[in-house]
Amino acid sequence: xxxxxxxxxxxxxxxxxxxxxxxxxxxxxxxxxxxxxxxxxxxxxxxxxxxxxxxxxxxxxxxxxxxxxxxxxxxxxxxxxxxxxxxxxxxxxxxxxxxxxxxxxxxxxxxxxxxxxxxxxxxxxxxxxxxxxxxxxxxxxxxxxxxxxxxxxxxxxxxxxx
Amino acid sequence: xxxxxxxxxxxxxxxxxxxxxxxxxxxxxxxxxxxxxxxxxxxxxxxxxxxxxxxxxxxxxxxxxxxxxxxxxxxxxxxxxxxxxxxxxxxxxxxxxxxxxxxxxxxxxxxxxxxxxxxxxxxxxxxxxxxxxxxxxxxxxxxxxxxxxxxxxxxxxxxxxx
DNA sequence: CCTTATCTGGACAATCTATATCCAGATAAA
DNA sequence: TTTATCTGGATATAGATTGTCCAGATAAGG
Numbered sequence: 001x002x003x004x005x006x007x008x009x010x011x012x013x014x015x016x017x018x019x020x021x022x023x024x025x026x027x028x029x030x031x032x033x034x035x036x037x038x039x040x041x042x043x044x045x046x047x048x049x050x051x052x053x054x055x056x057x058x059x060x061x062x063x064x065x066x067x068x069x070x071x072x073x074x075x076x077x078x079x080x081x082x083x084x085x086x087x088x089x090x091x092x093x094x095x096x097x098x099x100x101x102x103x104x105x106x107x108x109x110x111x112x113x114x115x116x117x118x119x120x121x122x123x124x125x126x127x128x129x130x131x132x133x134x135x136x137x138x139x140x141x142x143x144x145x146x147x148x149x150x151x152x153x154x155x156x157x158x159x160x161x162x
Numbered sequence: 163x164x165x166x167x168x169x170x171x172x173x174x175x176x177x178x179x180x181x182x183x184x185x186x187x188x189x190x191x192x193x194x195x196x197x198x199x200x201x202x203x204x205x206x207x208x209x210x211x212x213x214x215x216x217x218x219x220x221x222x223x224x225x226x227x228x229x230x231x232x233x234x235x236x237x238x239x240x241x242x243x244x245x246x247x248x249x250x251x252x253x254x255x256x257x258x259x260x261x262x263x264x265x266x267x268x269x270x271x272x273x274x275x276x277x278x279x280x281x282x283x284x285x286x287x288x289x290x291x292x293x294x295x296x297x298x299x300x301x302x303x304x305x306x307x308x309x310x311x312x313x314x315x316x317x318x319x320x321x322x323x324x
Numbered sequence: 325c326c327t328t329a330t331c332t333g334g335a336c337a338a339t340c341t342a343t344a345t346c347c348a349g350a351t352a353a354a
Numbered sequence: 355t356t357t358a359t360c361t362g363g364a365t366a367t368a369g370a371t372t373g374t375c376c377a378g379a380t381a382a383g384g
Contacts, residue, residue, distance in 0.1 A: 001242075002370090003163055003251050003280075004342065011276050012257055027359060036260035041344050047361070060352025061358040076279060080163075089165050095174055098198035101315045103307075113303040114173050117238060118165075121290035128283035141275040145265075153263045164341090166371065189330060203373050209332070222381025223329040325384100332379075340371070350361075 006045035006083040009037050013046075014074060015138050017055060017067045019154060024161040025057070025064030034156065045083060052082030064160075072135035077126055090118035168207035168245040171199050175208075176236060177300050179217060179229045181316060186323040187219070187226030196318065207245060214244030226322075234297035239288055252280035 013031050020026060028046055032039035046065055049055045056068040067074070092115035097103050111119075142150065175193050182188060190208055194201035208227055211217045218230040229236070254277035259265050273281075304312065 001163065001165055001246050001251050002249070002253060002342090005253070005255070006343095007252065007280075008255060008257065008276070015276075029359090034261045034263065035257045037257065038344060040346075043360080044344090044362095050360095057360060058352085059350070059358095059360045061356095062353055063351080063359045065360090076283065084163050087164070089163050090169065091164060091167070093167070093170060095170065095197045095199065099196045101196065101311070101318050103311060107308065107311070110306050113299050113306065114170070114177075116302075117294045117299050118169075118291075120294070121238065121287055124290035125283050125287035128286035129280075132279045132282070137275050137279050140278075144272050144275065146269065149263070149265060149269070156263050164371090168372095191330090200373060202375075205331080206333095206373090212331095219331060220381085221329095221331045221379075223327095224382060225330045225380080227331090327382100327384085329382080330380080332377100334377090335375085337374070338372080341369085343366100343368070345366070346364085348361100348363090351359080352357100353359095354355100354357080 001089060003080065004083060005037075006042075006048070007080055009035060009042060010045050010049055010083060011076070011079055011134075011137075013042075014049075014054070014067065014071075014079065014134055015141070016153065016157065017065060018071045018134065018138060019157045020066050020161060025062075025066045026157070026160045027064040030160045031065070048082050049079070052078065054078055054082055070135075071138060072133045074134045075130045076132045076134075076137075077129035080129055088119060088122055090115060090122065092118075163251060165242065166245060167199075168204075168210070169242055171197060171204060172207050172211055172245060173238070173241050173296075175204075176211075176216070176229065176233075176241065176296055177303070178315065178319065179227060180233045180296065180300060181319045182228050182323060187224075187228045188319070188322045189226040192322045193227070210244050211241070214240065216240055216244055232297075233300060234295045236296045237292045238294045238296075238299075239291035242291055250281060250284055252277060252284065254280075 012035060016034065017026065028043045029039050032042045046055065050057050053068055054074055055065045057063065057065050092112055094112065096112055097105065097108060174197060178196065179188065190205045191201050194204045208217065212219050215230055216236055217227045219225065219227050254274055256274065258274055259267065259270060
């Protein structure tokens with residue numbers, strides 16, 4: 001029961017892209033360097049973010065990525081859905097229909113109660129993810145970090161878009 | 163982001179073991195037949211349940227498994243923890259310490275805000291699992307299923323322990 | 325005491341998923 | 355035209371999940 005590395009990577013990256021001014025972008029190699037993650041694989045994850053409408057890309061020389069919407073319109077659920085998809089964690093294989101006491105398909109119009117119970121928990125999980133925006137996380141982080149560190153990141157972003 | 167099959171299997175199996183009278187048990191082969199799942203692999207999952215204190219085993223001829231506690235003392239969280247372990251789904255690899263703007267270890271006394279945000283969601287997930295007991299799920303299921311089907315299962319259990 | 329049925333743990337094998345790399349094509353700036 | 359970049363496909367590697375097998379421990383029943 002694990003989330004892929006792409007979730008961690010791209011969440012951090014979105015907090016960086018949030019600092020990119022209008023009309024500019026940062027390319028994948030620079031983002032990969034910033035966090036020391038493999039560039040080619042990160043590129044795949046960025047594609048997933050783009051298809052989910054979280055980031056925009058600009059192709060060609062001096063192209064790159066930028067956020068497609070404001071940080072308070074991006075939730076952790078958006079990112080998880082983009083990277084991991086929307087399959088439930090609990091996979092119901094309908095084993096209630098198996099074996100000597102198995103239910104007949106016609107008696108299975110209602111979903112399996114065990115699957116439903118796990119589904120309830122996943123709703124709670126998704127709601128908790130949805131209630132947390134990038135804006136809120138960045139504000140929290142800003143409160144905990146030194147002005148020098150924040151300035152260092154801002155300067156790095158400036159260098160990438162120069 | 164997937165739960166193992168063992169979670170589904172053993173949750174269903176616990177609802178069956180709940181019907182086993184005091185002092186009796188059902189062996190793994192019978193349980194595997196009941197749901198048409200591979201016996202040898204199911205045996206591994208049952209070991210995990212036993213080590214977690216959810217079921218008891220009796221070795222030797224006419225041995226088998228039974229619940230170790232009452233159905234309202236067994237939650238979905240108990241089962242998930244037994245089968246899947248307690249590792250968080252979000253794996254923080256501290257990439258905030260990587261790259262040109264990486265934080266120094268001494269500036270990382272507080273947990274990463276992104277990791278904390280995901281941790282909050284996992285708390286919500288676990289709480290939702292913990293709030294659901296086997297007893298409640300079985301009651302729900304009983305309300306949705308025909309008397310004949312319930313009787314069929316009760317009879318099957320009687321045959322196994324005979 | 326012997327045989328049989330069962331749990332227990334370890335080693336192993338097969339299959340699937342996550343991770344990672346590479347390349348060719350499209351696109352656009354310089 | 356050259357260069358830098360995104361895009362998508364193919365492919366490789368590593369790790370996790372799923373599944374099998376066997377030898378040992380344990381206990382019931384004859």
